[in-house]
Amino acid sequence: MTKLGVGVLGVGRMGRRHAENLRSLVPEAKLVAVADVDLEAARRLADDLEIEHYYDGIQPLVERKDVHAVVIASPSKFHLTAVQVAAAAGKHIFCEKPLALTIDRVDAAIAAAARAKILLQVGFMRRYDPAYREAHKKIEAGEIGTPIIFRSIGRDREPPPLSFYQSGSGTLFLDSSIHEFDLARWLMRDEVAEVHAFGGTLACPELVQFGELDAGVVNLRFSRGAIGNVESFRQSRYGYDIYTEVVGSKATVRVGYLRQTALTVLGREGVGHDVVDHFLVRFADAYLNELRDFVQSVQRASPPRVTGEDARRALAVALAADRSCRHSRTVRVAEEIPTETMHSAS
């Protein structure tokens, strides 16, 4: 089978990882070019990966005939334009989460993809983590009975750099909790109907200038009655801690793991071990798996596993959490997303 030619837009932390994976670990793909408004950064990455082509924007990328798909890893607020350009050029699209920061813009992205009849996949990579995948499989197989309580925690060791906030890459709920909201829908096999959030800027005073939260808790009610809670925190200090539980009527599944290495030290002061420190470590397999799946879906002309609609619904939950937190009230997710366009959970 011919390799799928792929270009990567955005060479920050995530764009670089995707480019590396495409270069070395996705045999079905060929990394053709990288692009970034910072042309020098694009050149450096091209050098490091020993590829020839680099550009200062998406336009020259999508003009290449040997580029069949683009991976969009630019700041969130630029996603829509990039999606529209790529779709107009007939390129398949893998776009980092969040697809956009408003429902309108998500809808525009979905519409552009639909018009161009190209495949649009969104980067909720946790669905590709072996542990989450196995949990999902067990739930689908009925092994835990009816899902009753959903619980998910996402804690970063250190907050993203201030430049991330300056780029407008989204609030705590839209940028970080959105992973938990996607898991909530996917693992509970239901839609979130109502939310309530408390939040604060409690650990990182430097975020106050951006009006950004560093900690939030979100109560969830699902449309079939189940309940749940999501916590996001930007600065745990001890490590990158991702923990999710689905309590069912028959059994419970739990995904969570703290260790980076298999080493334990036992001394007078107790027993200790290390902690995974970064999402690129914890989800290294997931990032690779999602790209391979994207490439294979394009090659087989099969629909993506994580769709624009998934992005839209997770965003609606995040927006509702945001509104709840600002107004200190329960918010129906339907307030964020026109009901006529809501479909049942897949």
Place this chain on the structure above:
Amino acid sequence: MTKLGVGVLGVGRMGRRHAENLRSLVPEAKLVAVADVDLEAARRLADDLEIEHYYDGIQPLVERKDVHAVVIASPSKFHLTAVQVAAAAGKHIFCEKPLALTIDRVDAAIAAAARAKILLQVGFMRRYDPAYREAHKKIEAGEIGTPIIFRSIGRDREPPPLSFYQSGSGTLFLDSSIHEFDLARWLMRDEVAEVHAFGGTLACPELVQFGELDAGVVNLRFSRGAIGNVESFRQSRYGYDIYTEVVGSKATVRVGYLRQTALTVLGREGVGHDVVDHFLVRFADAYLNELRDFVQSVQRASPPRVTGEDARRALAVALAADRSCRHSRTVRVAEEIPTETMHSAS
């Protein structure tokens, strides 16, 4: 030092445990008598423990001169009367949680104790668990920095018997989550200012007839800005699972442990171990420690570690959670408890 003569009122599961502990494991105390409206049950327990005296109510118990203190473990709705009778008789009181099911009645109990100048301790036993105690000590010592997020989960393996609901022993939030609310105040060293709760009868359809919930999640906001979440669930199936976390600005403490024995079985289907199945197992030490502390406080005439005020404030949070769940809105705890009577956290 003379032994403290103690009588136990109520010989259900908790009353029996307290009586056993007093009989054998609290050398500073002497179990004098037990009482229960079910006289036959009282007689059986007296037989089992080889003590002479048993009664069908609190009155004959408090009439004994050799009874200096009573342990009240009758159904929650009878607590107030028992407290009043015992206080009027000048007996020191250890009362199971919740002290009462309304703020008015809690206030009446506190007032009765104050008038009689007797010591009144409430049974939030987790404060006496070695792990919680050590967590509290570390927080007090500043080892985790400023507490930022509180998280506590309480799951029973199976719900209490239906008779428990028939006795009106309180809702999910007043009977079960109240332990988490007490921990919230004690470990965060702050008061809960606002709550929001979702709940449901999701696992135990037989509770619908009582209008009782079996699952609830409660968002918390503390008066100094910290946030949190509490989950209570009546039927985990897999075991009795108590898990609490305080995330601080410097470090995090976590109390949680699942195993009953030290045995692990490794087979083709994976690695497995057992789970603690009951609170009398998980908190065996805590139940003993709280009674010993009560007895010693009486003997030393020092104030109790868990006061009527503690009971009142935890109840206010529970009532607010109840109201929030019914009305689906954020509820200020001050709505439940007259502000003029609120004091700062100790």
Place this chain on the structure above:
Amino acid sequence: MTKLGVGVLGVGRMGRRHAENLRSLVPEAKLVAVADVDLEAARRLADDLEIEHYYDGIQPLVERKDVHAVVIASPSKFHLTAVQVAAAAGKHIFCEKPLALTIDRVDAAIAAAARAKILLQVGFMRRYDPAYREAHKKIEAGEIGTPIIFRSIGRDREPPPLSFYQSGSGTLFLDSSIHEFDLARWLMRDEVAEVHAFGGTLACPELVQFGELDAGVVNLRFSRGAIGNVESFRQSRYGYDIYTEVVGSKATVRVGYLRQTALTVLGREGVGHDVVDHFLVRFADAYLNELRDFVQSVQRASPPRVTGEDARRALAVALAADRSCRHSRTVRVAEEIPTETMHSAS
């Protein structure tokens, strides 16, 4: 049923624990008296436990009609005499391990008990630990298939006081590894046929004066072909660490647990928890269970679960390990124990 009157000989660490258990936690027994060559120590313990009688030796203890059984917890080298005196007086005997330090003396103790037709139980308390008991049950039930490899580690946090060595209470293999050798026989359901040991005085130079080892590893070959290894170490520094594994043809069971409390601390330097520090903590239940079982066996006139023969065979393995270590050669256990007297494993 009438309570069994019990006297305790030896009021050191173990004697005190047995006395406390008998006083409070074994309802079928009545602690009548304690005795020790150090009469003052016996008096103090009697005071602490609020019993009337204390003596300076075993003779007055066994002369009491209300003493039906004695618990022997004096130094190992005095066990035989105490057993002989108690047996001659017709008292049932619970004797701490090792029953004696030579096969001849063990045989004399067994013979004395047989002549007197009294019950003699030996203190291999691990057989009464819930985890070990459950492991044994699973092996008996065939859940792991044929046992293939036995592995057991016993590490103290700190060595016993020097007075212990001065009292001649036995070498590393006879005093400490003997627990592992008993487990080996009991869990593998086979006899140890051959051993090989290396040892050294590697951590505690103060033991050199007594010619005592502080570390040893012992290879085992069982009579039906299975193999194994035992490690004993006197000074782990980090805690009391007991770990046993039986690898079977179908599955493996593992008994081991390090934590003292359920507390975990997560900070920049990693994740840490505490460690059980002492055998009286780790095996608190086991020590209680074995005494209750002893008392009940006497009352039911049923044979003890841990017999003199068990003591004899474990000792033979320990002696073989000792000889192997001294001569640096493989030693057949039969060299230590006259073959004509060997029976098949029960």
Place this chain on the structure above:
Amino acid sequence: MTKLGVGVLGVGRMGRRHAENLRSLVPEAKLVAVADVDLEAARRLADDLEIEHYYDGIQPLVERKDVHAVVIASPSKFHLTAVQVAAAAGKHIFCEKPLALTIDRVDAAIAAAARAKILLQVGFMRRYDPAYREAHKKIEAGEIGTPIIFRSIGRDREPPPLSFYQSGSGTLFLDSSIHEFDLARWLMRDEVAEVHAFGGTLACPELVQFGELDAGVVNLRFSRGAIGNVESFRQSRYGYDIYTEVVGSKATVRVGYLRQTALTVLGREGVGHDVVDHFLVRFADAYLNELRDFVQSVQRASPPRVTGEDARRALAVALAADRSCRHSRTVRVAEEIPTETMHSAS
């Protein structure tokens, strides 16, 4: 820097993994060709990895000017010839363990490499595992004090295919325990002076025809007095279980980890998780790290981290274990390796 051209000899499980790593994950190297006596297998691997060249033996491989180094992953008994051919051609060599199955042949391999002045590295990959590396670093830094006890266990889930035994790839001690013996030397920073082994064919009756063991325990005495034990087992059923401990005078380090994913399932029957099933999973990073280090050592003309001498000394311990097991006696390692050639531990 110019890429190092590498050829791989042997396209079995290990050869394939090395080739894959070189092809995609070692940017400093270029996989030029693969070779195997089974030419068709070599062709298939070349196809899979999209490289042009494949051969039926080492000769054409080393004749290529663009091949600067070879990775030898043929059956152990062919290692020496391959080393000699490659060395004669001036190619640097990475050779899988064991380098050879007799000391004479190891010496011949070392001599060939020395004469040709090429770099010879041996595949003790555990030294490149992040956890073992960190353990080693802590020991070097004195964090555990003096190493006192070494303990290491290696259990495969299922034995290698019978073809492995037919190829004469070595006994349990020479093929499997040799990893533990290398760790023993490396982590204890000392040489093994004496060993004693028991072994048996206890789980895999099909190995009896080859006279091969499936289970062994080996007592170790180090030259400076420390002691230890190694266990190897071919068929644990439950998973691939590698566990190593170094007990020191101040603290203890432990390397061991069972889980494959971060998923836990909690149900009525207890709590369970999966187990790593294969060494290519557990040591994926280690296999990659060792190859990168080899390539970089060649490029920097620095000596290899795992030398022919390391192979020789680990083999001597394995041969001593083999002899001990056959003759049931303590064996001095010096019996296997002429003392005049022994150097002190590095």
